[in-house]
Amino acid sequence: MNPHSVFCPNPDCPSRGQVGNGNIGIKSQKERRYVCKTCGKSFAETKGTPLFGLKRAHSLFFVIVTLLAYGCPPQAIVAAFGLDERTVFAWQKKAGRHCEQVHQALVEQPRDLEHVQADEIRAKLANKVVIWMAMAIQVTTRLWLGGVLSVHRDQRLIDRLAAHVKACALPRPLLLATDGLASYVSAWRKAFRTPIYTGKPGRPSLLAWPGLVIGQVIKRHHAKRLVEVEARLVQGDESQRQALSLPDQKLHSSYIERINATFRAHLHGLVRRGRALYRQEPTLQTGMYLVGTFYNFCTCHDSLRQHGPGGGRKWVERTPAMAAGLTDHCWSGAELLTYKVAPSPWEPPKKRGRKPKQVCPPAAVAA
Ligand SMILES: [Zn+2]
16 A cells, blocks of 8 residues: 555645645555544555455456456356356446546547548447447557547537537647538537637627638448548648548548457447347437547557557557557556546635625714
8 A cells, every 4th residue: 555646536625636745644554544643544455446345356357447448248257257247248337437438538638630521430239229339549659539429420429429529629730530410510610619718898709719620521422332532621721631541541530440340349239239238328429539549549549559669560559548658668458457546625605795895984073
């Protein structure tokens, strides 16, 4: 137990989220509990992770969740480990919610994205309800930027996805490539604007980001075969597009299609035909974040590897999170599942009501 690497998780504590501040001590080695000297509250070592309150061995939880994140069917886990099916799904949900928090804390931070591709997957639930899953990827680092789910493939779904992408972006030149869905164009234009505050009352005017290039890749099929691919720019010109994509590369959407295939392979409920479909949308939501966060932090990508410091045939393997500068090593499943997201710094509560009247000094009254 190392109290210098732990923060107080109490949301009402003025020292919440601060590491190495000297306010954390060890309450009990046996029970593995810390105590905060600022607020006096004690907390378990596993507080803020999916291991909190877990009755089984932590090593078993890491193995099961890693298997789920790489597409192992829950029925295989039930047969191999003798666990109850409900336990396996509960662990998947727990781990998925944790991964969503890690994603929001680390990935949804502004950075120069350069080139983003977005697309939707059609998924079916067990009750025949169709769910649309819209996701986006940063092309240069292969970083998965998040996804949203909806029963309808409509403007609201794409607006929500655009908000996720904007949360990851700095206002710099950016190429956005999608399929031919018209909602993307209006969603990108609406999302990538910055309010101009002038100090005057009323809603501030919104300034569109300069250097925004929007492209569409439309694929036409006949008799289940691809017959034509049309790539067009809706906003921006060809020289701007070329400056933001790899040299001699046409406008395409192959990176998002590749990650869609990864999600279909790793989420058993996304198979086109199957008998193990998900029953509820939240299970798909947590499964999506579990797969996406393992993809970002724990999976080395062949196309991201670099020559080692000595040159020659030695390569340094990299994950999308390493390529994006979020970490310097490939995380293990245990490292991801024990990562604690620090709460935002505590702020004293604002004083409400009227300000107290100023009492005139006696000398001033006499004068
Ligand atoms: Zn505290």
